[in-house]
Amino acid sequence: LGRCSGGDFLLERMTSAFLACVPFPGDQDILLESYVEGWAQLLKFLNALGTLFGFISDEVVSKMEILQQHRGRDDGDGSHQEYVSLKSMVHHELSREMVDFKGTSRDGLPSGCRTLLRLHRALLWLHLFLDKLGRSSEHESSSTLCGEAYSLTLAHHHGWLVRNTASLAFLALPSRGRLFELFCPGDTGQAVRELQGAVAAIKQVTDITEKVYEQHRMLDLP
Ligand code: 1PW
Numbered sequence: 001l002g003r004c005s006g007g008d009f010l011l012e013r014m015t016s017a018f019l020a021c022v023p024f025p026g027d028q029d030i031l032l033e034s035y036v037e038g039w040a041q042l043l044k045f046l047n048a049l050g051t052l053f054g055f056i057s058d059e060v061v062s063k064m065e066i067l068q069q070h071r072g073r074d075d076g077d078g079s080h081q082e083y084v085s086l087k088s089m090v091h092h093e094l095s096r097e098m099v100d101f102k103g104t105s106r107d108g109l110p111s112g113c114r115t116l117l118r119l120h121r122a123l124l125w126l127h128l129f130l131d132k133l134g135r136s137s138e139h140e141s142s143s144t145l146c147g148e149a150y151s152l153t154l155a156h157h158h159g160w161l162v163r164n165t166a167s168l169a170f171l172a173l174p175s176r177g178r179l180f181e182l183f184c185p186g187d188t189g190q191a192v193r194e195l196q197g198a199v200a201a202i203k204q205v206t207d208i209t210e211k212v213y214e215q216h217r218m219l220d221l222p
Contacts, residue, residue, distance in 0.1 A: 011183050011194045014041035018201035028208050030086040032071060035205070039064055039119060042126070048182060052169040060122070063115050070112045083112065086212055094216065103222030113213075114221040120209045125154040127202045133179065134195035142176045 017038035021030045039060060046057045071083040082092035089112045093099050099111045129149035136145055147170045155163050174182070184191035213219045 011045065011198050014038055014045065015194070015198045015201045017041055018198075018205050021205050022208065025204070027087075028211060030205060030208055030212075032067070032083055032085060032089065035086075035116075035119075036064060036067060036071075038205070045182075049174065050172055052172040055165060056169065060119070063119055066110055066115045067112055067119075069109060086116070086209065089113065089116070090212060090216055090218075099218070099221065101221065111221075113218055116209075117213060117218065117221050120206065120213070121154055121157055123202055123206050123209075125150055127199060127206055128153055130195050130202070131199045133176065134192055134199060136176060138176070140176060142179055143170045143173045145176075146170045146173055 017034050017040075020034040021038065023031065043057055043060055046053050046060065067083075070089070071080055081088065083089050093111050093113050099113045129146050132145040132149055133142065147167060150166060150170070155166075158166070173179075180188050180191040183194050210219070
């Protein structure tokens with residue numbers, strides 16, 4: 001075992017949290033507490049990337065706050081069972097007609113479903129970026145890999161202003177070597193293994209999320 005194991009390290013904590021989202025793979029469901037924890041760990045990574053990533057962190061924080069508000073909502077019996085898992089949230093919000101399919105209602109707290117969908121799309125980006133990074137060779141540029149992953153995924157859901165701001169932030173991304181140092185100081189091989197672990201954990205979560213949203217025709221929620 002390398003120096004970076006033992007739960008002391010940001011990528012590893014994120015990986016553990018995303019793994020904990022799926023305690024029973026047969027259920028094809030996601031535990032929301034672990035999902036939010038995975039994002040909290042991911043935020044630490046984003047915050048290590050420099051000030052230009054601030055607008056990305058801010059957006060993640062605001063989406064997490066919406067989910068936390070739903071999760072913290074007391075429906076009278078003191079429990080919040082509705083927001084324990086992805087499937088329970090979906091069933092709860094659909095049965096109460098809390099999900100806006102047309103993008104017409106502009107007031108009130110946005111639904112958990114449309115909010116988590118934004119985070120889901122962002123995770124598809126992160127998955128592709130980390131996967132590309134793990135397979136890259138020494139001379140490749142992290143900015144280019146990040147931009148390519150973004151163009152293939154999340155960029156489809158963004159307008160030109162966000163796309164341009166994002167592409168500026170990518171230019172300021174630490175180099176591939178610096179990122180590997182962040183993942184595991186002094187041990188590139190271990191850094192690559194940490195990356196592969198993160199990629200596998202995220203993939204399990206995004207595959208299940210995609211299926212649940214697809215089943216309920218919610219992949220395009222406004
Ligand atoms: C280095 C790789 C990092 C991956 C972390 C993923 C974080 C992605 C957050 C992107 C935020 C861009 C700025 C905000 C855009 C919003 O308009 C957009 N939100 C997201 C998460 O895509 C759509 O949300 P909205 O406006 O429909 O509430």
